[in-house]
Amino acid sequence: MPTGLALRDPRKQLFDAAERILVRDGANSLTSRAVATEAGVAKGVLHRHFADFDAFLTELVLDRIGRITVRATSLRDAAGTATVADNLTGALLASFEPATVAIVVLVIARDELRRRLRAAGAARFPLVGENTAMVADYLAAERDRGRIAAEADIDTLAPTLIGAAHLLFTERKDSPPEAEAVRKVVTTVLAGAMP
Structure with a gap:
């Protein structure tokens, strides 16, 4: 039985x-x-x-990183469509939903988890690093299309966008910020980078 x-x-x-x-x-x-x-x-x-709890947590985070990889392809493919602000606002809203923000806190709190993630090839700051790379890749694609200024410093813009968005989402305990609040962050950070 x-x-x-x-x-x-x-x-x-x-x-x-x-x-x-x-x-x-x-x-x-x-x-x-x-x-x-x-x-x-x-x-x-x-x-x-799973071999142990840290192996479970490592696979959980790697699963989330895999989702970022899929989103990164979609975002890069969106280059040249809609507006840069619309595309980035949508990507940031998807990237910082409550579970992701909570997992970032988990990664910060567990040394062994970070060690295993780095051994598995994750970014130095898992999830945040992959989201930053996603935004940088998209901004480069938009720069190639002339929708971001040729002299724009993408290596500064991408982490600035991710950091500002992360703070915006982290401050909200009960609900994520409204799309307009995220759009304001995007347009403010990119103001000097638009052609």
């Missing part, structure tokens, strides 16, 4: 549970037991799929 139901995608179920805990309760509340309880599975399920 079976002892439980088969899980369709245990990794996704566990990742989703971890993100809910991070958003709701913060990084200090994230434990393997809490994840298993939130996911509605036995604690052994997590350890059946």
Whole structure:
């Protein structure tokens, strides 16, 4: 007689549970037991799929980095369409949804997690670094199309946009900022870079 139901995608179920805990309760509340309880599975399920809790967290962050890679391709492909401010506002709203902001806090809090992420090839500051590269790549594509000034310093603009947006999203506990607030950050940072 079976002892439980088969899980369709245990990794996704566990990742989703971890993100809910991070958003709701913060990084200090994230434990393997809490994840298993939130996911509605036995604690052994997590350890059946991951060597240890830091391996689980590493895979969670790498999954999020994979989402950034997909978004980066879409953003780069959007170069030359809509407006630069519209494209970047949409990308920043998608990049800094509550789970991502909570995961950034988690990465900052756990030395072993950062070490493993760097060993896996993540940016020096995981998630933030990949988002910065996404914005820089997009700005370069827009510069090639003449929609960003040829002399624009993309290596300064991209981290400035990401840092300003991150602060804007981090200050909001209950809800993300309105699109207009994000657009204001984008247009202010890019004011001197428009042709």
